Amino acid sequence: MEDRIRKREVKVCPVVLRKTGNNLELLLFEHPLADVQLVKGTLEQSDISIESAALRELEEESGLSSVARTHYLGCWESGFQNQLWHFVLCEIEQELSSKWRFFTQDDGGHEFNFFWYKIGSKPDFQCHKVFFDAIKQVEILCA
Structure with a gap:
């Protein structure tokens, strides 16, 4: 039987x-294979909260760890x-450059x-529609 509930x-x-x-x-990045994105990732069972998961993803994908x-x-x-x-709004303690590169271990x-x-x-x-929509959502949440 096909599972209809995803x-x-x-x-x-x-x-x-x-x-x-x-x-x-707003901080964005260009993925070499998938155009422009927001930092994001999947909530994992080992995460103790939404906020801790956001901090983990931010460090994994951008190298930023100085969140006040x-x-x-x-x-x-x-x-x-x-x-x-x-x-999750993450307030960074350090002043960030206008542009930078970060090598991530994600996805190989x-x-x-x-x-x-x-x-x-x-x-x-260029970015996927879900990221355009997510940027609009951030604009609404931060208005």
Whole structure:
């Protein structure tokens, strides 16, 4: 018998913002095989909370570990592969560069190119629809 109830996949998305003048910017990265993305990953059984999972994902995918505070922003039904996303604001203690590269061990190892996106501007990059929608959700949660 076909299983019609698909198990929900829970994702965590650490949100890193910075203020430059009157602009609020969101940290994004370019994946070498999958266009522009937000840092995100799957909630694992070993994670003790949504916030700890967000911190783990942030360090694994960006190398950032100097998080001063976290703040749970909310969850979102993505409409993609039955994924429920949890957004966690991660306040970074250090000043971050405008762009940088990080080599991650995820998915067999990739170099991710990080950059800042001005919230509210028209995206000038390619990404999967779920990431465009997630960026819009972050804009709503951070308004």
